[in-house]
Amino acid sequence: MSDSYSVDLVIPCYQEEDALPQTLPIILDYMRAVLNRENIAAQSFRILLVDDGSEDRTWEIIVGLTKANPEVCGVKLSRNCGHQNAMLAGLSSSAADVVITMDVDLQDDIEAIADMLLEYQRGSDLVLGVRDDRASDTAFKRTTANSYYRLLSLMGVPAVENHADYRLMSRRALVALLAHNETNLFLRGLIPKIGFKTTLIPYLRKAREHGTTKYTLRKMLRLALDGITSFSVVPLRAISALGILIFIVSLFASAWVFATAILLPDRVVPGWASTALPTFFLGGVQLLALGVIGEYIGKIYLETKRRPRFFVEESILK
Known part of the structure; x- marks a missing residue:
């Protein structure tokens, strides 16, 4: 200096x-x-x-x-x-x-x-x-x-x-x-x-x-989102971890369903919950995952335009 x-x-x-x-x-x-x-x-x-x-x-x-x-x-x-x-x-x-x-x-x-x-x-x-x-x-x-x-x-x-x-x-x-x-x-x-x-x-x-x-709330949220997505891939990794967790839970749930159907057939109560709730849950997870991935893809899109x-x-x- x-x-x-x-x-x-x-x-x-x-x-x-x-x-x-x-x-x-x-x-x-x-x-x-x-x-x-x-x-x-x-x-x-x-x-x-x-x-x-x-x-x-x-x-x-x-x-x-x-x-x-x-x-x-x-x-x-x-x-x-x-x-x-x-x-x-x-x-x-x-x-x-x-x-x-x-x-x-x-x-x-x-x-x-x-x-x-x-x-x-x-x-x-x-x-x-x-x-x-x-x-x-x-x-x-x-x-x-x-x-x-x-x-x-x-x-x-x-x-x-x-x-x-x-x-x-x-x-x-x-x-x-x-x-x-x-x-x-x-x-x-x-x-x-x-x-x-x-x-x-x-x-x-x-x-x-x-x-x-x-600095409105919208601008602060935009800045906050830029701070996360510009420097961290943790959200993408969190999606991967969530997917693995759901897969493991699904395996256990499938095993439980099959075991119940074979060993205790009279206790199986037909209903829409066993079908609808997993569908809603997995659909929500997929939309969330697509949203996070889309945010990163949008960042890449803007960067490549220069x-x-x-x-x-x-x-x-x-």
Whole structure:
């Protein structure tokens, strides 16, 4: 690492006309103050705002901010490509020695940025912000998030618990990340697999004060599914194990039926249950198996097309 370095902050924005005018001045003031600290060797910074196909005045506000502030740049995507792709678009546009990704709502404690930069100066290539607790979440979100991280762990997915997208990456870590050409992105799983020196920074996540969250339950479920199917074949193996188990149970059930019919013919009661229930059960298992297999085949289908993950409609870079 050189004695001085440049920093880019990549911030995806989607329908953030309410939050941007409130939060960006706070980020600017903080970064200007950080660069004046004696223990921080960073010499310059930029803020890369990525408009992820917003339908409100987000891009208009970004353009105004770039004109008023020399440190602010903007990238506009041609359509809504999703949070992960918007973040990747900003990362691809960065030319700095260090890049930090964060959300525009300032729920992630901005004070952790100084600690991240210090860890970079000590030799870390990846500095991951990890939430101290989930007190700011609803009980439902807290429960489902904790359950999801446990599920990822069971399936061998390399995700850091309570780490979202608040992180610092060195230039070589960023180059390694951009070498992945996957269509189905799950950055929270890809980044820990890079393998360079990693440090975790705990921080307190705050409640959102400006605007409303754009991460709906549907989007969270989609991200969760991508995390599992992009890194783990455990669901496919679980289907195989279930098939073997059903086969073994069927053998025992068949033996019991034949033994009863031969040894105790008068106790055999004809009925539809012995026919209908196994049919329903096996039919449900088959549909479940086809659904899981279809999800993986769909992923393969999308990957083989090699379609671009995003298109940049307009950019204001300095």
